[in-house]
Amino acid sequence: MPLPGGQSGEIYILERLRKRFHSGADELIVGIGDDAALVKTGTEETLLTMDTLSEGIHFDLSYMTAYQVGFRLAVSNISDIHAMGGIPVWALLSVSISGGRIDGFLDEFLSGLDDALRRYSITLAGGDMTGSRGGITVTLALTGNRGENLARRSGARPGDRIFITGPPGEASLGHELIKRVGLPVRLETGETLDISIPFEKVEPLVRRFLLPELPPVPPGVNSMIDTSDGLMIDLWRLCRESRAGARIYEEALPLTEGMLMVSDAFGIDLMEHVFGGGEDFHLLFTGPEGMEGAFEIGEITEGESIFLVKKDESEEMIKPTGYVHFVSQ
Ligand SMILES: [Mg+2]
Structure with missing residues (x-):
C-alpha cells in the first residue's frame, strides 16, 4: 500500500523502538504498537499507557479552556485503556509550564482533569512538575486492570x-x-x-x-x-x-x-x-x-x-x- 510520509515516519519510529527495546520477558504480554502495553505484575496483569498534549500542537488556549485541556488529557488516556478492553485505575501527571502562566492555567486544568478522572473512578497517585521556556506540555500516564476480554x-x-x-x-x-x-x-x-x-x-x-x-x-x-x-x-x-x-x-x-x-x-x-x-x-x-x-x-x-x-x-x-x-x- 503506498504510504504518505506521516505513516512511513510512524512505522519507522515504531520499528526502531521495537528493535531497541525488544524484550523476550514473559512478563511483557503486549509490548510496543498497541493502544496500551500489558505487563505481568506479580499474579496480576496490568495495562500501561501514556499520552501527551502540547500547546500549539494538540491544544490552543485561544479557543479552548484550560478545563477542556485537562478533561481531554484524561479522556485520551482512558480511551486507550478501554481500547484494550481494560478498566483504568491509577494516574500519574506531568506538567511543564513557565512560572508566569501557572495562575492562569493550572487550577482550571486540574479541575477538568479531576472531573474526568472521577467520572471513571481513577485516582491520581503522583507525578512531576517542571518549568518550561516554551509552551505548556501536559502528560498523563494510566494503569488499568485487564478486563475479561483482552482486545488487541x-x-x-x-x-x-x-x-x-x-x-x-x-x-x-x-x-x-x-x-x-x-x-x-x-x-x-x-x-x-x-x-x-x-x-x-x-x-x-x-x-x-x-x-x-x-x-x-x-x-x-x-x-x-x-x-x-x-x-x-x-x-x-x-x-x-x-x-x-x-x-x-x-x-x-x-x-x-x-x-x-x-x-x-x-x-x-x-x-x-x-x-x-x-x-x-x-x-x-x-x-x-x-x-x-x-x-x-x-x-x-x-x-x-x-x-x-x-x-x-x-x-x-x-x-x-x-x-x-x-x-x-
Ligand atoms: Mg489509541
Missing part, C-alpha cells in the same frame, strides 16, 4: 464485521467550527455558541471535541482500537497489526444532521473529516455480524488493502489519512 489490534480475521461506536468526524468538524469562531466556548458552565446554525444541532460536534464522552466498552470483540487519529488511519493500523485488509461501505457510515449542517454552512469537505478527522475517541472494533451498541460499517478481508465501496457500488482503494504525528521533510 491484531485479532481481526477475514470475515469479521467492522463496527464503530459513533459518527466518525464529529470531533474534527467541531474543532474546525470552534477554530473559525476563534473563542473558547465554556460548555462546562453551560455556555452556548451564537452562530447561524441552531446550537442544539452542532453541540454534539463541539462537545465531542472539547469534552468527549467515552462509549461503553463492547464485550466479546476480536480486535479493537480507539479512533484517536482518524477512521482510516486507525483502521489501517488495526489491519496492519492483524495482517488483513478491509472493505468499508460509504452508505453505512453514520453521519448526523449537525455534521451536514456545519460542512454546508462553512463550506467544509465533509468526507475529508469523516475519513481523516481525529480525536473522536470512538471505539473501532471487529467481531461477528450483528454485534450491538455500534454501527456496522464494513468487513475485514484477505490481503492488506482497504477499499471504500461507494454509494454507486464502485470500489476505490484508499490511502490511510488522519492526524500526522511525524512529518518527514
Whole structure:
C-alpha cells in the first residue's frame, strides 16, 4: 500500500523502538504498537499507557479552556485503556509550564482533569512538575486492570464485521467550527455558541471535541482500537497489526444532521473529516455480524488493502489519512 510520509515516519519510529527495546520477558504480554502495553505484575496483569498534549500542537488556549485541556488529557488516556478492553485505575501527571502562566492555567486544568478522572473512578497517585521556556506540555500516564476480554489490534480475521461506536468526524468538524469562531466556548458552565446554525444541532460536534464522552466498552470483540487519529488511519493500523485488509461501505457510515449542517454552512469537505478527522475517541472494533451498541460499517478481508465501496457500488482503494504525528521533510 503506498504510504504518505506521516505513516512511513510512524512505522519507522515504531520499528526502531521495537528493535531497541525488544524484550523476550514473559512478563511483557503486549509490548510496543498497541493502544496500551500489558505487563505481568506479580499474579496480576496490568495495562500501561501514556499520552501527551502540547500547546500549539494538540491544544490552543485561544479557543479552548484550560478545563477542556485537562478533561481531554484524561479522556485520551482512558480511551486507550478501554481500547484494550481494560478498566483504568491509577494516574500519574506531568506538567511543564513557565512560572508566569501557572495562575492562569493550572487550577482550571486540574479541575477538568479531576472531573474526568472521577467520572471513571481513577485516582491520581503522583507525578512531576517542571518549568518550561516554551509552551505548556501536559502528560498523563494510566494503569488499568485487564478486563475479561483482552482486545488487541491484531485479532481481526477475514470475515469479521467492522463496527464503530459513533459518527466518525464529529470531533474534527467541531474543532474546525470552534477554530473559525476563534473563542473558547465554556460548555462546562453551560455556555452556548451564537452562530447561524441552531446550537442544539452542532453541540454534539463541539462537545465531542472539547469534552468527549467515552462509549461503553463492547464485550466479546476480536480486535479493537480507539479512533484517536482518524477512521482510516486507525483502521489501517488495526489491519496492519492483524495482517488483513478491509472493505468499508460509504452508505453505512453514520453521519448526523449537525455534521451536514456545519460542512454546508462553512463550506467544509465533509468526507475529508469523516475519513481523516481525529480525536473522536470512538471505539473501532471487529467481531461477528450483528454485534450491538455500534454501527456496522464494513468487513475485514484477505490481503492488506482497504477499499471504500461507494454509494454507486464502485470500489476505490484508499490511502490511510488522519492526524500526522511525524512529518518527514
Ligand atoms: Mg489509541
